[in-house]
Amino acid sequence: xxxxxxxxxxxxxxxxxxxxxxxxxxxxxxxxxxxxxxxxxxxxxxxxxxxxxxxxxxxxxxxxxxxxxxxxxxxxxxxxxxxxxxxxxxxxxxxxxxxxxxxxxxxxxxxxxxxxxxxxxxxxxxxxxxxxxxxxxxxxxxxxxxxxxxxxxxxxxxxxxxxxxxxxxxxxxxxxxxxxxxxxxxxxxxxxxxxxxxxxxxxxxxxxxxxxxxxxxxxxxxxxxxxxxxxxxxxxxxxxxxxxxxxxxxxxxxxxxxxxxxxxxxxxxxxxxxxxxxxxxxxxxxxxxxxxxxxxxxxxxxxxxxxxxxxxxxxxxxxxxxxxxxxxxxxxxxxxxxxxxxxxxxxxxxxxxxxxxxxxxxxxxxxxxxxxxxxxxxxxxxxxxxxxxxxxxxxxxxxxxxxxxxxxxxxxxxxxxxxxxxxxxxxxxxxxxxxxxxxxxxxxxxxxxxxxxxxxxxxxxxxxxxxxxxxxxxxxxxxxxxxxxxxxxxxxxxxxxxxxxxxxxxxxxxxxxxxxxxxxxxxxxxxxxxxxxxxxxxxxxxxxxxxxxxxxxxxxxxxxxxxxxxxxxxxx
Numbered sequence: 001x002x003x004x005x006x007x008x009x010x011x012x013x014x015x016x017x018x019x020x021x022x023x024x025x026x027x028x029x030x031x032x033x034x035x036x037x038x039x040x041x042x043x044x045x046x047x048x049x050x051x052x053x054x055x056x057x058x059x060x061x062x063x064x065x066x067x068x069x070x071x072x073x074x075x076x077x078x079x080x081x082x083x084x085x086x087x088x089x090x091x092x093x094x095x096x097x098x099x100x101x102x103x104x105x106x107x108x109x110x111x112x113x114x115x116x117x118x119x120x121x122x123x124x125x126x127x128x129x130x131x132x133x134x135x136x137x138x139x140x141x142x143x144x145x146x147x148x149x150x151x152x153x154x155x156x157x158x159x160x161x162x163x164x165x166x167x168x169x170x171x172x173x174x175x176x177x178x179x180x181x182x183x184x185x186x187x188x189x190x191x192x193x194x195x196x197x198x199x200x201x202x203x204x205x206x207x208x209x210x211x212x213x214x215x216x217x218x219x220x221x222x223x224x225x226x227x228x229x230x231x232x233x234x235x236x237x238x239x240x241x242x243x244x245x246x247x248x249x250x251x252x253x254x255x256x257x258x259x260x261x262x263x264x265x266x267x268x269x270x271x272x273x274x275x276x277x278x279x280x281x282x283x284x285x286x287x288x289x290x291x292x293x294x295x296x297x298x299x300x301x302x303x304x305x306x307x308x309x310x311x312x313x314x315x316x317x318x319x320x321x322x323x324x325x326x327x328x329x330x331x332x333x334x335x336x337x338x339x340x341x342x343x344x345x346x347x348x349x350x351x352x353x354x355x356x357x358x359x360x361x362x363x364x365x366x367x368x369x370x371x372x373x374x375x376x377x378x379x380x381x382x383x384x385x386x387x388x389x390x391x392x393x394x395x396x397x398x399x400x401x402x403x404x405x406x407x408x409x410x411x412x413x414x415x416x417x418x419x420x421x422x423x424x425x426x427x428x429x430x431x432x433x434x435x436x437x438x439x440x441x442x443x444x445x446x447x448x449x450x451x452x453x454x455x456x457x458x459x460x461x462x463x464x465x466x467x468x469x470x471x472x473x474x475x476x477x478x479x480x481x482x483x484x485x486x487x488x489x490x491x492x493x494x495x496x497x498x499x500x501x502x503x504x505x506x507x508x509x510x511x512x513x514x515x516x517x518x519x520x521x522x523x524x525x526x527x528x529x530x531x532x533x534x535x536x537x538x539x540x541x542x543x544x545x546x547x548x549x550x551x552x553x554x555x556x557x558x559x560x561x562x563x564x565x566x567x568x569x570x571x572x
Contacts, residue, residue, distance in 0.1 A: 014288065030382055044298075054292075060292055102124070309376070333461065433454060529547070
């Protein structure tokens, strides 16, 4: 009895090759995503050898898109975005506009129509969340100010791309493409757009009013049963059913549905558990998505259109990067922040693939355009780690040329100097606190309650502005730069308190502080036991390690309770 085993063959060969090429990519310090794309290229109809079923791959890719968007929704943090909103919101929107215009300009020179050029330009404007988080994580930058700006910037890009995915099918006919299946091609375009926006608004309202309460409630009920597989099934069912319901009931894209499903699951008290237990499944379908994208790629584009490919890579890695850096510097952030954000965005990824596939299905984008986008993604992701490695040498090169550094870092920044209202009398025997994260905030609050004078040195300009609005003395900049500590009047300070940060930065800051004020006392909050031991061994300052302090406090509390109980016990 014959069996249809096309799906099994696709999965077996696809996963096997993805494992092999993903492993090779990881060994040579590239994102495994590159390996998954290469695996797809190997079993593509465009290359000799094993050929996978492209139609089955496309269906699996749809599931992959849903789970990717579900993951984006679960990672979306409005709090993180609000912390860097003044740079991330305008910066991301302007950078998308610049990259899109570059893509439109180049493709129209090639003779493409405006609709194709627009989809092409938008596809080149959005960076990959997967690649960015891995690059920042490998360098320990996710929780740094630079990392938060880059992630916030990408969150805005993601939101813009979600909006594009919703609006593109409604405007396809106007742009020269074809209407989506089941819609009237002769319908008024503005009426179609208005109806689409109303449906989107209806879906968002439903999710915020009903979904936000219903999904966490169902998760809570299932969690009480203590069944791990039922809980995982609940989360997966929520992701898939909300995505399908969004498409079937509200007529919006399944990608938008999955994105909001991720957002409402994040609202649950069990969000961390949901993320942890669905991660393997989400990663499996993400791998299938990247394999299927690789199957669509025709490597001959590299031979047939080398100059076109080079132009695409230049837009992604030069045009986008320079635009992002210029915007960061315009907002008066230092060169290091500009270089980090620029490097973070010097690639494209999953949203570009999703947008290109949608463009082809709407007959807005040709297969040539899709292949150019895929080629640009492969090359830019491959080279992204080298771009990150170049940050420090480029920064040193700029710093060595003081005239160039002064030109790039705008002088006269009011936040880099303490306000005139801060008296010279205040700036004696003060406590200088570097970093205003969770630790810095708690220390500042406690000291100010005791009327102890405090000056904050913080990289995030928005935090500095907020502190000044509250009447707290604060200066903007990296404390590894002597000028920042000088502005905080470290030479007259009694104490220097360092929030958790990289050990190399701790060394630099303490060296500068002790050069300017040899008598200053240093207190350091260590991130790990190993770091605490290094600080003690090198006699950098008094060190505090969270778990160690917690154990000491709990032990003291236990001993106090035992002593109280002993004194209260009746004597015989």
